Amino acid sequence: MISPARQSEFKQLFPFIKRCNPAFIEMFFAQAQYVELPAGAAICDEGQICAHLALVIEGIGRVYKLSPAGREVTLYRIYGGESCVLTASCIMNQDSFPAMAVSETAIRGLLINPANVKDWFCRDDEWQRFIFRLLSHRLSDIISVVEEVAFKRIDVRLAEQFVKSLDQGKSTINKTHADIAADVGSSREVVSRILRDFVLRGLIKSSRGSIEIIDSQAILDLAQQ
Amino acid sequence: MISPARQSEFKQLFPFIKRCNPAFIEMFFAQAQYVELPAGAAICDEGQICAHLALVIEGIGRVYKLSPAGREVTLYRIYGGESCVLTASCIMNQDSFPAMAVSETAIRGLLINPANVKDWFCRDDEWQRFIFRLLSHRLSDIISVVEEVAFKRIDVRLAEQFVKSLDQGKSTINKTHADIAADVGSSREVVSRILRDFVLRGLIKSSRGSIEIIDSQAILDLAQQ
DNA sequence: CCCTGTTGGTGACATTGTCACTGACGCCTA
DNA sequence: TAGGCGTCAGTGACAATGTCACCAACAGGG
Secondary structure, three states: OOOHHHHHHHHHHOOHHHHOOHHHHHHHHHHOEEEEEOOOOEEEOOOOOOOOEEEEEEOOEEEEEEOOOOOEEEEEEEOOOOEOHHHHHHHHHOOOOOOEEEEOOOEEEEEEOHHHHHHHOOOOHHHHHHHHHHHHHHHHHHHHHHHHHHHOOHHHHHHHHHHHHHHOOOOEEOOOHHHHHHHHOOOHHHHHHHHHHHHHOOOEEEEOOEEEEOOHHHHHHHHHO | OOOHHHHHHHHHHOHHHHHOOHHHHHHHHHHOEEEEEOOOOEEEOOOOOOOOEEEEEEOOEEEEEEOOOOOEEEEEEEOOOOEOHHHHHHHHHOOOOOOEEEEOOOEEEEEEOHHHHHHHOOOOHHHHHHHHHHHHHHHHHHHHHHHHHHHOOHHHHHHHHHHHHHHOOOOEEOOOHHHHHHHHOOOHHHHHHHHHHHHHOOOEEEEOOEEEEOOHHHHHHHHHO
C-alpha cells in the first residue's frame, strides 16, 4: 500500500492514473510497491529475467548495450514519469532482458508485479494506453540510436548531446570523456580528439570531468547536420 | 470475409489463431481483408501514418532506415507468419511510422483494421499474447542491429549474413554489393573491398549480382567473432 | 552494333577505432 | 608533507571504415 503523499506525487508525474477508474486506482496503489535505489546500482544484467515493471518517480536510469570488448552504447534513459519498457516487454512473455540497466542517479519509484501488469491490461483503458505509448516510444528511441550510430559523424553526435544539455538550461556538462564515449558508442580517445578540436575552435572549454559550452550557436549549427 | 482455403493456410502459419475462441476466430476472418503486393512495392514511407496491421502469409518485407545521404540499414525482415510491429505500435497510438518498408518479394497477407486490433486486444488472450510477443521480438531485433552496427567489424557482419544463407541451405547469394551494403548499413565500396579480400582468401566466388560461398567453415569461424 | 543503365573496381583522402604509452591531477595514508 | 595510487586526459602510429571521383565490364534494348 502506497502512502497518500506518495500517491499524489505519483499522480503528478503519471497523469494517466488520474483518468483511470476509481476501482483501478485503488487496486493499483494497493498492489504497487515503493522502492529506492542508490546511484550506480545495477538494475538489470544482460540475459537476466526481469522481476518487476518499474515506474520511475524520481531519478534517471540508463539502459545500454555492452560489447565483449568493453565498449558501450546508451539505448535510452528513463526519467521521472517513465517506465522501463524492455522490462515491460520482458514481463509480457518471460523473455530475458536484452540489455543492461543502471541507475545513473538515485532512483525512487513504484514496482508492479508482472502478473498484475498483464492482468490490469484489460481492466483499464488508460493503463493499456500508457503501456502501449511507452513501448512505441522506446521502439522509436532505439531506432533513432540505430540512425545515429549508422549514419552520423561523431562530432555531430557530441554536439547533439551538448544541445540536449543546453535545452535543459545547462551549459556545463559534468561527464568524463569516457562517459561520453559510452553514451555515443565510441571510444574515449576519439571523443578526446574531437573535444580537443572543439576547444581549439572555441566551441567549448574543457577541464577534468567537465565541459563548458562557450559558443552555443556553433554547437547548434553542428548538431543540425 | 476470408475464403476457407486461405483461412486454413493462415492457420498453418499463425498457430495462435487455432487457440483462440471460436467466436473470435469467426470475427477475425470476417473483418480481415486479403491483399497481394508485387515485389519492390513501397509499403510504408517514413513519417507516414500506417493504415493497417499486416499479417504476412507469404513473401518477405524489409523494414529499414534511410539516411539523408542515401545510405540504408535494414532494421528487420518480416517473413510468413509474422507481422509488422512498427505498424502495430503505430496503430496503437496514431504515431507516424519511424522507418520505411518495402516488399522484397511479392507478398500475400491479411490486413486488420486499426480499430479492430485494439478492440480485439481484450477479447482474446491469444491475440494479446501474439501482439506482445511480436513487439518484444522486434525490440530485441532492433537492439541487435544497434549492437552489430556499433560494435562489429563489417567483414564479420558480412560473414554473418552468409551464415544466415547457409542456414537456409543456400550457398549462393543473389545480391549486388549495393544490396548487401544497404543491409548492413555500410557503403558499396567498403563491401566490394571486403568481398575482394574474401575472394583472394578463397572464402567465396564472386560474379555479377551473385556470391557463392566456397569455404563455409572459414565463413562460420569469421562470423563467430 | 551502338547506347544506356547497372554493377563492380580503384586510388586518394577523411574519419573513426585500437593499442600502447605518457603525464596530470586528486585523494589517501604514512 | 611526501609518496603512492587510481582516475582522467593527451598523443602517435596504425588499422578499419566512409566518401568522392572516376573508370571498366557487362547486359539488354533499340
